[in-house]
Amino acid sequence: MSFLSRLFGKGQQSLEHPQAPAEFTFNQRAAAFWDWFASAAEELRDIHNQGDRKQLPSIVSPKVDEFLPGMAWVFGPGTEKGFHSFTLSGEGVMYRQILADQWLKRLPGIENWTFYASRQPEEEVGDFTLVDDDLKFRPIEFWLTPEIDEEKEKVHLMLWHPLIEKAEERLCMQALFLVLDEILGEFGTTRWVGSIQFSQKRLAESMPITELKEFVEETRASRGWKMLSPVDTWNGYSIPPAKRSAARRMDTMGGSCGCFPVLGSFFDEPKKFEDPFLEMGAAWVYLSFSSADLPKGNEVEVREAMTDVIVSALEQDRSGIPLGGATGERLAYMDFLIFDGERSLARIREAARKAGVPADTRLEFLDSRRPGRPLFG
Structure with missing residues (x-):
């Protein structure tokens, strides 16, 4: 029988100074969680084997709450006899699903355990009421x-x-x-x-x-239908001509996005939008530059080629992933989710130079509380 706990990030520090936040990045959070789990793995396994699972919330909840607030967790059977499993779940919330997937990709070797980033099907359906x-x-x-x-x-x-x-x-x-x-x-x-x-x-x-x-x-x-994970599914979007304006990103004619629920919330109220990735030390950032800097008729291909160079640099140490891009009437955009704070931004800056990104490109945070700045300034 599994135990599921939904946690809501208690005691998290408020973002009083968004210009200079104290960094506890997602990469640091994930590493700290894995270090703790590795040290507690045998104790947790013994508790499972003894069948006294009422102890688990008091042991696990504080650590999930500290390092990965808002996530749900569940224990279950492992893939082999004597194994157990631990699942960290975003419970259907897209941005949390993305971070759970990234958490799993940072898994170190821990013996006798299997880990998942989403709830797995049960072997038998529970007859609960x-x-x-x-x-x-x-x-x-x-x-x-x-x-x-x-x-x-x-x-x-x-x-x-x-x-x-x-x-x-x-x-x-x-x-x-x-x-x-x-x-x-x-x-x-x-x-x-x-x-x-x-x-x-x-x-x-x-x-x-x-x-x-x-x-x-x-x-x-x-x-022949394929099992596509939500974190690997992208959406196309555009701002209807009647709603386009000079407001941030509201000139978009067409784009693609790997987490549209978050971007859609931004489009609803750009001036009040708060980036939900921030609660776990990640951040949505984007580069913007004049659409006129892209060759006419080949805008998307050139923008994506520059994006690929930056993504390759971020992938070297799991500093970030792409979240899409767009072309607007005035500006072009490249979206990234960063996991290592200023270190990720330094990676983007260095790779952007190699990719031939225009000299007057700006680095912007999707969060309305964080001001943008020149990328190369």
Whole structure:
């Protein structure tokens, strides 16, 4: 049985001086967490083997809270006898999923443990009950009628439950996603499940929800659908002509993005936007320069070639990753997520010179509280 704990970053230092923050970068945080886990691995394994798992929150929660605030965690079985697993999860929040993925990529060798950056499917679906007032709702009692969407490579679900007429939709959704995560795993639910509707009647061709995994696997295999992780999925975007302006990045005609939920929040309120990556020592930065500096008709290719040079430099010591880029009516943009503070910025600056980035390029933080500056100034 696993234990899941959602943590919310207690006691984090406020960003009173965004121009000169005290650096505790994501790379430093991840390294500190792995150092601690390596030192505690045998103790945690003994607790698991003895079956007294009530001790785990008091041991693990303070460390996750200190180094990786906001993340959820769960213990489970390992891949071999005597092994155990530890999962750090963003619980469907895109920016946290990206950081959980990066946390896992910094894994040192720790014997007898398996680690995951998203909740994995359970071997057996738990028969648990949610209690809402006097209503006892068993998620395992859902029946569903699937509809295959060939174009979107999704399975849409129409669901019925014996208590569907008595339960609020909020409770139905909560119960459904708890059981879907057990059946398909955290990323599997995001990848394969399309639209969701609840029916007041049990449809004739419905199946118990416990058969969904087999149905999805058969559908995926027969059609050649690929399991794409959310952290590897990019979105195209543009600002509609009627909404374009001289405000920050609001001149964008077209771009691509590896974390659009965050960028979309920025576009909603640029002047008030606060970068959520900052809470774990990462930061969204971008380079901006005149679109006129790009060869007409070849703007995207040249911008991406410069981006590739910078990304290669960042990858040398896991200092950052690309988050996309865009072309605007006035400016062109290159987006990066940095993990090592000023050291990452130095990498970008050095690589940008080699890539031929224009001399008047500016380095900007997506966060509204952090002022930009000339990249080469």
